[in-house]
Amino acid sequence: MSVATPPAAPPPGRRQRLARRVAAVGAMPLLQTARRLLRRDLRVYAWHRVRPLEDGFTFDPSLVSASPEGFREQVRHLRDRYRPLRCADLAEALAGGRPLPRDAVLLTFDDGYDDNFRFAFPILRELGVPALFFVATGHIDSGEPFAYDWLVHLLLTATPSAARLPAPLDDLQVPPGRQARLELAWQALDRIKALAATDQEAWIDAVAGIGGATPARMHPDCRPMDWHMLRSMRAGGMEIGSHGVSHRMLAKLDDAALLGEIRGSRARLDEELGQDTLAISYPVGGDDSFDARVLAAVEDAGYGFAFTYNNGSNRWPPARRHALLRQSVEADMDAAWFAGIAALPELFAHPSVQRTYPA
Ligand SMILES: [Zn+2]
The missing domain is CATH 3.20.20.370 (Glycoside hydrolase/deacetylase)
Known part of the structure; x- marks a missing residue:
């Protein structure tokens, strides 16, 4: 089965590289034991x-x-x-x-x-x-489907490109290309989450209109x-x-x-x-x-x-x-990295959620 390109996957960060080194020398259980004694x-x-x-x-x-x-x-x-x-x-x-x-x-x-x-x-x-x-x-x-994810789907499948998003995000246009559209979707999600919940839903409904024919709101994925x-x-x-x-x-x-x-x-x-x-x-x-x-x-x-x-x-x-x-x-x-985060999150986990789009 072919696998899609991961979304803007960053290169391994400092914490991930450290976890690989610690795991390679078999020291992860030691860290787990040490933490268990303390907390x-x-x-x-x-x-x-x-x-x-x-x-x-x-x-x-x-x-x-x-x-x-x-x-x-x-x-x-x-x-x-x-x-x-x-x-x-x-x-x-x-x-x-x-x-x-x-x-x-x-x-x-x-x-x-x-x-x-x-x-x-x-x-x-x-x-x-x-x-x-x-x-x-x-x-x-x-x-x-779930509204935020449906918005991503609408933007990834919208035709044509260059359509302007509905107000209040009408400073943004739909670019060509999957990765650019994903980044637009995440940016839009961050911004609409400042709105009242019902305004968020109305805005997503308005986006459905920009791609031409409104897609059916059912999809196996x-x-x-x-x-x-x-x-x-x-x-x-x-x-x-x-x-x-x-x-x-x-x-x-x-x-x-x-x-x-x-x-x-x-x-x-x-x-x-x-x-x-x-x-x-x-x-x-x-x-x-x-x-x-x-x-x-x-x-x-x-x-x-x-x-x-x-x-x-x-x-x-x-x-x-x-x-x-x-x-x-x-x-x-x-x-x-997962083993490191489990063993000693204070060392291996990001101190806060890294994604700009928590769901
Ligand atoms: Zn959720």
């Missing part, structure tokens, strides 16, 4: 999509966190050297005032793409490792999971959490819409899956997507834990269990 915390990993990246892929390649083969190696590494927990284990430990086991890790997924079911779930089940999948319930209900898949995953030992109803940035909503996203998604998950939903992850997840009002609303809605997309590890018990930090997993992480 007992919870590390949470965040993937988006796990799938092969084929030529002709017309959605955001930066959302593909790992190939199936790479993901299998990552999960095997965490299973063999760490202690993967369920979110329910965290709740029990917190309620009982107990510490977590050393090397505690939690595996999470954001968004709810159907490749989570097709590629990630069978690997997790085979290796006996649990994971927590955060899904946007409105997309599970409708089967509609950008499908959410359905309830049947989620029920199968729960039966297979996975956990399902909320990522809102419509993947809106919660801090950009008025009170009524905020409660609709938080409470509405929880009610759908509880109803369809017969569970008492324990956790939510904030759509987009950076500092501009949640605030004190959002944290209070999430706690009030009954969520025991909420996860951001800010990088870091969590002391236990956590000071803010509704603003837990995660480590994003990106496609350019080779096995050595």
